[in-house]
Amino acid sequence: MSTIKDIAKEAGVSIATVSIVLNGKGKERKISKETQSRIYTIAQQLNYVPNQSAKKLRAAQKDSYAVAFYWATDFRINYLARITLGIQQEIMNLKKNIRLTVIPYKVDHLEEQMKSTQNDFFNGIIIANMSNTDMEFLNTTYVPPCPVVLFNRESPKFSSVTMDNYKVGQNVARHFLAKGLFDAGVLTHDTTFPIMRQWMQGFLDTYKEEGHPIGEDRIYLCETSSASAFEICKRLAAEGTMPKAMFCESDVLAHGMLFACYETGIAIPQDVEVFTIGINMPEINDYTVPSLSRIDIPMGEIGQECLRMTVDLIEKKVPSPTVLFLEGKTIIGQSSPLG
Numbered sequence: 001m002s003t004i005k006d007i008a009k010e011a012g013v014s015i016a017t018v019s020i021v022l023n024g025k026g027k028e029r030k031i032s033k034e035t036q037s038r039i040y041t042i043a044q045q046l047n048y049v050p051n052q053s054a055k056k057l058r059a060a061q062k063d064s065y066a067v068a069f070y071w072a073t074d075f076r077i078n079y080l081a082r083i084t085l086g087i088q089q090e091i092m093n094l095k096k097n098i099r100l101t102v103i104p105y106k107v108d109h110l111e112e113q114m115k116s117t118q119n120d121f122f123n124g125i126i127i128a129n130m131s132n133t134d135m136e137f138l139n140t141t142y143v144p145p146c147p148v149v150l151f152n153r154e155s156p157k158f159s160s161v162t163m164d165n166y167k168v169g170q171n172v173a174r175h176f177l178a179k180g181l182f183d184a185g186v187l188t189h190d191t192t193f194p195i196m197r198q199w200m201q202g203f204l205d206t207y208k209e210e211g212h213p214i215g216e217d218r219i220y221l222c223e224t225s226s227a228s229a230f231e232i233c234k235r236l237a238a239e240g241t242m243p244k245a246m247f248c249e250s251d252v253l254a255h256g257m258l259f260a261c262y263e264t265g266i267a268i269p270q271d272v273e274v275f276t277i278g279i280n281m282p283e284i285n286d287y288t289v290p291s292l293s294r295i296d297i298p299m300g301e302i303g304q305e306c307l308r309m310t311v312d313l314i315e316k317k318v319p320s321p322t323v324l325f326l327e328g329k330t331i332i333g334q335s336s337p338l339g
Contacts, residue, residue, distance in 0.1 A: 002046035010042045011035070022048075022143050024115040040141045044157060047320075048143060064097040065123040067310055070113065072129035073104045074224060078252070079279050079299060083128070083151070086300030090307040098311070110134035111142075119145050124310035126151060132194055147313035147320060149306045152195060152297075159313060159321040161305040165195050168295050168328055169202025172247050172275050175293075175330075177210055179339040181245035181273060185218040187229055187257060188249045196249045199277065203247055218243060222253065229256030230263075237264035245336070248276040251285050254292055258335070262289075273336035282331070290334030297328055 004022070008015045018039055020029050026036040069087070071080055084102070091098045101122070105113040108131050119125065125144065128151035138150075139157050150160035176184055184207060186200055200219075207214050220236075222228040229248070236242040237260065248254035254276035261268050268274055268290055278285050278296035285292040305324055312318045332338055 002043075002048045004048075006046055007039060007042050007048060010046070011039050013039070018043075037141075040143065043143050063095075065311065065314055066099045066101065066121060067124045067126065067307065068119065068122045069100055069102050070105055070110070070125065070127040071102055072107045074107055074129070076129055076279075082279075082281060082299035083303035086303030087307045089300070090304040093304075094308070094311060096311065098307070100307075107131045108133040111137040114138075114142060122146055124149070124314050126306045126310055128152070130194075135194065147310060149310045149313065151306055152302060154323065155321065157321060159309055159318075159323065161302050161309060161324045161326065163297070163302075163326055163328060165198035166202040168277065169199040169204075169247075170206045171202075171295060171330065172199075173203045173206035173210075175275060175336065176245045176247075176273070177207070177212070179245075179273070179336075182207075182212040183243045184212075184214055184245040184247065185220060185243035186214070186247045186249065187220045187222065187232065187253045189222070189224050189253070199249055200247075224252065226252050226256035226259070229253040230260045231256075233257045233260035234264055237261070237266050242266060242272050244271075245273045245275070248274060251276050251278055251280050251292060251294065254285075254294075254335075255288065258288055258290070258292075268335050269337060275336045278331065285331075286333070292331075293333045293336035294331050295328040296331050298326055301326055 004015050004018045008018045011018065013035060017031060020026055021031060021036050021039045022043065071077070087100060103113065107129065110130060124146055125148045127148065130138065130153055135153065135155065139155055148158045150158050152162045153160055154162055186203060188200060189196055204214055220232050222232050233256065246257060248257055254274055257274060258268065261272065266272060274292065276292055276294045278294035279299065282296060285294060305326065309318065309322060309324065313320055
């Protein structure tokens, strides 16, 4: 296992300088950005893990670990229940004394929270909902004090439990195309969410490859709420520009669209078909009117596997990084039945 001494030798600096930088105090101590970047890069190349992690592991009782779960403080807090249920189930399955702490953070500001000394008290960390900015921080400069597992993200540096998110978008497009629905649109959230960008790209690329490219005017950007989706779809109905098929990138948006169509007299699926990504509890989408056709993200299963992988990394049963891919479940409801 590499040490601070190894990093200092490779970087051509003192051990004290390496310690200052890896403790997040490089800027405060006026160490140049170039030197900080060199130290972070070498630490990553040498797979450096701070001694604090080993100390915590030795100090912990057998089969007793503290795990942090980082979750963004935005609309996705609604989905936390599905994931924590999965994590709780896995804790019971493992029959270990695992203390789970949910830590909130602001999107694009993960760096501020991750540099807190609170992480010194955990044996493992699970991180969810990272933006592109957050991922850049993790992949370039962050040196973890213990094993880290990413929830539904891919990284060359960290272990993860994820999905082929590009394929998710492809599958939605193929469902519509098989029914001859060539006039399609996308109702989407903020474009900085990397997973949704993969869903959209897979959807758009598949339509283009089949000779039915979707123009930018058919990509409807709204805020992260059902109310915002409702307003956009109500406007499309008033203008008479509603597409024949709409890919809603979350069920939060799909619920807003269903209500807008109800208010404006647009029939689903006769006038427009709706397909979405299921992130809420399945019952919420099964008992809408009409019920929603969707690819259900296995939130609970991803949570279970993240917890299991975290424990395996702590106990050095698997190498780092380890990546596990899971599949979403296609559920056909009334909003876009099979052709």
